[in-house]
Amino acid sequence: MTEETTAVAAEASADDEKRTVVRTQNVKKKYTMGSMEVHALRGVDLEIYSGEYMSIMGPSGSGKSTLFNMVGGLDKPSEGKVYIDEVDVAQLDAYELAWLRCRKIGYIFQSFNLIPVMTALENVTLPMVFAGLTSDESRDKGIDLLRKVGLGERHSHKPFELSGGQQQRVAVARALANDPAVVLADEPTANLDLSTGTEIIELLRTMNRDFGVTVISATHDHKMLSVSDRVVWITDGKIDRIANRDELEIETVAVGDEAH
Ligand SMILES: Nc1ncnc2c1ncn2[C@@H]1O[C@H](COP(=O)(O)OP(=O)(O)OP(=O)(O)O)[C@@H](O)[C@H]1O
Ligand SMILES: [Mg+2]
Numbered sequence: 001m002t003e004e005t006t007a008v009a010a011e012a013s014a015d016d017e018k019r020t021v022v023r024t025q026n027v028k029k030k031y032t033m034g035s036m037e038v039h040a041l042r043g044v045d046l047e048i049y050s051g052e053y054m055s056i057m058g059p060s061g062s063g064k065s066t067l068f069n070m071v072g073g074l075d076k077p078s079e080g081k082v083y084i085d086e087v088d089v090a091q092l093d094a095y096e097l098a099w100l101r102c103r104k105i106g107y108i109f110q111s112f113n114l115i116p117v118m119t120a121l122e123n124v125t126l127p128m129v130f131a132g133l134t135s136d137e138s139r140d141k142g143i144d145l146l147r148k149v150g151l152g153e154r155h156s157h158k159p160f161e162l163s164g165g166q167q168q169r170v171a172v173a174r175a176l177a178n179d180p181a182v183v184l185a186d187e188p189t190a191n192l193d194l195s196t197g198t199e200i201i202e203l204l205r206t207m208n209r210d211f212g213v214t215v216i217s218a219t220h221d222h223k224m225l226s227v228s229d230r231v232v233w234i235t236d237g238k239i240d241r242i243a244n245r246d247e248l249e250i251e252t253v254a255v256g257d258e259a260h
Contacts, residue, residue: 020086021181021214022048022071027080029066029237040066042237043080050181053208053215055224058234064218065186067234071216072105072184073097085181102130106175106213108185112167114159120146120170121155127177145173148210149203165196172203176211183207185217189224198223 029041040063048054048071056064069075070082073089082089084104092100107113114123121142128138146155149169159167168188175183185204189197205227208215217224225231225248233240 019050020047021050021084022046022216023083023086024067024070025081025083027067027070027077027082029063029070029075030078040237041070041077044234044237044239046232046239048182048214048216050214051208051212052229053205053227054217055228055231056216056218056234057220057224057231058218058240060220062234063237064234066237068184068186068216068218071182072107073101102127103178104181106177106180106183108168108171108175108183108188110187110190112159112164112171112191114167114170114174116159119156119158120151120162120173123159123170124173124177127174131178141177142173145176146170148207149173163196164192165199168192168196168200169203172200172207176207176213179211180213182214182216185215187218187220189219189221197221201227 024044024046027041027044028039031038031040044063044067056067058064066075070077071084073082073084073092076090084100087100089097089100114120115126118126121139124145125133125135125138125142128141129135133141143152143155146152149172151166151169151173154162154166157166159170162170168191171188175185183204188204189200192200201221201223204215204217207213217228228248229245230242231248232242
C-alpha cells in the first residue's frame with residue numbers, strides 16, 4: 001500500500017467508526033396533565049455513533065427517561081424525529097416497531113424488571129423465543145450469555161434467589177439476547193451499592209467493547225464518566241453540553257487534583 005492509500009483507508013475506517021446509529025432531530029415531548037403542560041423535552045438534536053458508550057447525565061426530572069423512551073421506540077415525540085439506522089421510527093407500523101424493539105434494541109432498567117417466576121436462563125431466552133429461535137438454540141445462547149456476564153453457575157436461579165447485582169447481570173444478558181445494535185440502560189446502577197454498581201458499569205463497558213454494541217446510559221452516577229466515550233448533559237429538556245472522552249479525562253484529573 002502506498003502512503004496515500006493507507007491514509008485513505010485510515011480515513012475510511014474513521015468514517016466507519018462514526019456511523020450514526022441513532023439520530024434525534026428537534027425532539028420535543030409535551031405531557032398534558034389536566035390543565036398543566038409539562039415540557040419534558042424542548043428540542044433535542046443528538047447523533048449517537050455505532051459502537052460508542054454514551055452517558056446521559058442530568059438532574060432528576062431533566063428528561064433523561066423521556067428521551068430514552070423516544071430513542072427506544074417506547075413512546076412518540078410530540079414533535080421532531082427519531083431515526084434508528086436512518087429509519088424514521090414514526091414511519092414504522094406496529095409490526096415493524098415490535099421487530100425493532102425486539103431485535104435492534106436491548107433495554108436495561110433501574111429496577112431490573114426480570115420476570116419473577118422465571119429462572120435466570122428463562123428470562124434471558126424469552127426475547128430469543130419471541131425472535132423465533134428454537135428452544136435448543138436459545139438455551140445454548142442463553143447459557144453462553146449468562147457465562148459471559150459471570151453467572152454460568154446460576155442459570156436455574158429465580159430472581160429472588162439472586163443478589164441485586166446478579167439480577168442486573170441477568171438483565172444485561174437479556175438485553176444482549178438478540179444481538180441488538182443499541183443497549184439502552186436507564187440508571188442501571190441506581191439500586192446497587194458502590195462496588196456492585198462499578199461491576200455493572202465495567203460489565204457494560206466490556207460488552208460494548210467485545211460485542212461492538214452501542215450503549216446509551218442515563219445516569220446520576222459519576223463512575224460512568226470514566227468508561228464513557230461521550231457524555232451528554234441535559235437540563236430542563238435541552239442539551240446543555242456534550243463532552244468527548246479526552247475532554248472528560250482533563251476534567252477527571254482536575255477533580256482529582258482538587259481533592260489533594
Ligand atoms: N407520563 C408522564 N406524564 C406527565 N409528566 C411526565 C410523564 N413522564 C415524565 N413526566 C415529566 O417530564 C419531566 C421529565 O421526566 P423524566 O422522567 O424524563 O426525567 P429524568 O431525567 O429521567 O429524571 P430521573 O433522574 O428522576 O429519573 C418531569 O418533569 C416529569 O415530571
Ligand atoms: Mg429517569
